[in-house]
Amino acid sequence: METVTEILRKVGATVTFRNGTVTVNAARVRNFRAAQLSRKNRLPVLAIAPLLHRLGRAEVPYVGADRPWVRLSAPRDRDGVAGDNLGARPVDFHLSALRKMGARIVVTRDSYKARAKRLHGTTIALPYPSVGATETVLLASVLADGITIIKNAAGEPEVVDLISCLQKMGALIELDTNRVIRVEGVKKLHGTEHRVIPDRMEAAAFAVLAVATKGNILVRDAEAKHLITFLNALRKVGGEYRVEKNGIRFFRTGPLKPYAIETAPHPGFMTDWQPPFTVLLMLARGRSTVHETVYEDRFGYISEFNRLGARIEVVERCIKNPCRFAGGGYSHSIVIHGPTRLKGAAISVPDIRAGLAHLVVALTARGKSVISGIEHIDRGYEKIDTRLRRLGAQVVRRRAG
Template identity: 95%
Template sequence: METVTEILRKVGATVTFRNGTVTVNAARVRNFRAAQLSRKNRLPVLAIAPLLHRLGRAEVPYVGADRPWVRLGAPRDRDGVAGDNLGARPVDFHLSALRKMGARIVVTRDSYKARAKRLHGTTIALPYPSVGATETVLLASVLADGITTIKNAAGEPEVVDLISCLQKMGALIELDTNRVIRVEGVKKLHGTEHRVIPDRMEAAAFAVLAVATKGNILVRDAEAKHLITFLNALRKVGGEYRVEKNGIRFFRTGPLKPYAIETAPHPGFMTHRGRGALHQKPLSIRGWRLFPQHCHSWSHSFEGGRDICTRYPRRACTPCCCTYRERKISHFRH
C-alpha cells in the first residue's frame, strides 16, 4: 500500500486514510513520471497503462533487484526484470502486451519510459497465466479502442476483484471459459466505492503459524472460498480449521504428517505458500514455475533436520538457480 500511495501522490493524486478506508482523488493527475520510489517492487509497472490513458506518457522506475543470470555471466534479458523480496521476476509479459496494444516502450538503466497516443484492442496470449501481466492488460484494455481478448489469463481472486472494481467504474469485461477474458473498451471510467478482498496470503501465513506451534488462531474476515487448495493441503499435513461467522479458526490436534506439494497456477497451490506446508516431515515440492527466492524463503522456513527437495518438470518457464535438493536445514528462522 505504501508503494501505491507514493505513486499516486507523485503523479498528482490525493490519498487520504481514515478508519480503514482509503480515498483517492485523481482529478488533478498531471505528472507522468514516478521514476524514483523509496521501495523496490513490481507495482510501478502496473501504473504504465493508466498513465498512458491519462497523459499519453509514463515513466516508472526500473526495479530489477536481483539478476542471478547476470552474476553467472548469462546474457541479460532485453526488457530486464523487476524484483522485490521474492527476487528477480520478469516483466517482459507486461511490456510485450503494452507494445502490442500500441505503446512505445524504452527500457533504460533506471526506468521504463512509455508513450502512446491511444491504445487499441488486440488479442494477447500470455505465455503463462501471470497475475501481474493479466492486471496490466486489464488496466490497458478498459479504455482502449475496440475489443481486447486475453488468453491464458490468470484467474486468482485478486484478478476477479480487480475486474469487479473496474466494472463498478464503468468497464465492460466478460469472463469466458479456458482462462479467456474479453474487454470492450469504453470512452471513460468514473469513481466508485469498493471493498477489497481479504489478503489470502496473510491468512495462510497465520494458519501455518497456528499449525506449526500447535496454537489456535482466528483470522478475522478470511474467506474459505479463496483458500480451497491451501485448506486441503493443511488438513493433509495434520492441520485443522473451522469456518466461523467472522473468519476462519486454525489449529492442530495431532502430529504433522508428510505430504508432497505440487505448485501450479490458481486454483493450484501457490509457490508463496510452500514454505508453510510442512514443519516436521520430509517434504517434496514440485514447482511448475518457480523463482529463485521462492526456494530461498522455503529453505529458511523449516525446522532443523528436515529435508527439502525441489524438482522442476520440463515445462517450467523459469528454472531456479538455487535448487535445494536433499539439503538439511540446520535451523528455523521464522
C-alpha cells in the same frame, strides 16, 4: 500500500486514510514521471497503462537494473522486475502486451519510458498466466479502442477482485472459460467504492502459525473459497480448521504428517504459501517434498533452515510432474526429512514469505531467536509483532544497533 500511495501522490493524486479506508482523488493528475520512486517494489510497472490513458506518456523506475536476474531455459532478452529475489520476474510480458496495443516503450537502465496517443484492442496470449501481466493488460484494455482478448490469463482471486472493481467503475469485462478474458473498451471510467478481498496470504500464514505451535487462532474475515487448495493441504498434514460466522478458526488435533506439495497458478497451491508451509513439513515425521513450478529460484531460505537444525535437500529434478524448469539446471524442488528439533538462533530474513516462515520457526523453536531484515516482513504483514503479542507470543521489536 505505501508504494501505491507513493505512486499516486507522485503523479498528482491526493490520497487520504481513515479507519481502514483509502480515498483517492485523481482529478489533478498531471505528472507522467514516477521514475524517482523506490526500486524495492515492482508495482510502479502497473502505473504505465493508466498514465498512458490519462496523459499519453509514462515514466516509471526500472526496478530490476541492479539485480542479478537468472534466465529461464529459453534464452531471450528480458527485463527484470524487483521485489523478492526469487528468480527472474520478467516484465517483458507487460511490455510486449503494451507494445502490441500501440505503446512505444524505451527501456533504459533507470526507467521504462512509454508513449501512446491511444491504445487499441488486440489479442494478447500470455506465455504464462502471470498475475501482474494480466493486471497490466486489464488496466490497458478497459479504456482502449475496440476489444481486447487476453488468453492464458491469471485467474487468482486478486485478479477477479480487480475486474469487479473496474466493472463498478464502468468497464465492460467478460470472464470466459480456459483462462480467457474479453474486454470491450469504454470512453471513460468513473469513481466508485470497493471493499478489497481479505489477504489470503496472511490468512494462510496465521493458519500455519496456529498448527505449528499447537495454537488456536481465529482469522477474521478469511474466505474459505479463496483458500480451497491450502485448506486441503493443511488438513492432509494434520492441521484442522472450522469455518465460523466471522472467519476461519485454525488449530491442530494430532501429530503432523508428511505430504507432497506442488506449487501452481490458481487454483493450485500458491507459491507464496510454500515457505510457511515448509515449516509444517519440517515438523512432520517422515519424508515430504515441495516442487516449485512458479519461480525457478525460491529456495534460498533453505540453507538458513538447515542451519537451524532442519534436514532439507535442494534438488534440480522435478518431483511428481515435469514442469517448465525441467532440464534447465534450476534447484526448484526440495526433499524434507522430518521431524526437526528447532533451536533458537540469529536469523536473517531474505524476502516477505520466507521471512514469515522464519518467524514461525522462531516461535516454534526452543530458546530465543533474533531476526534481522524484518523490513521484508513489514512489507507484507502489518504490525505483525503487535498482533503476535496479542496471541501470546513473546516478541520484542528493537532498532538495529
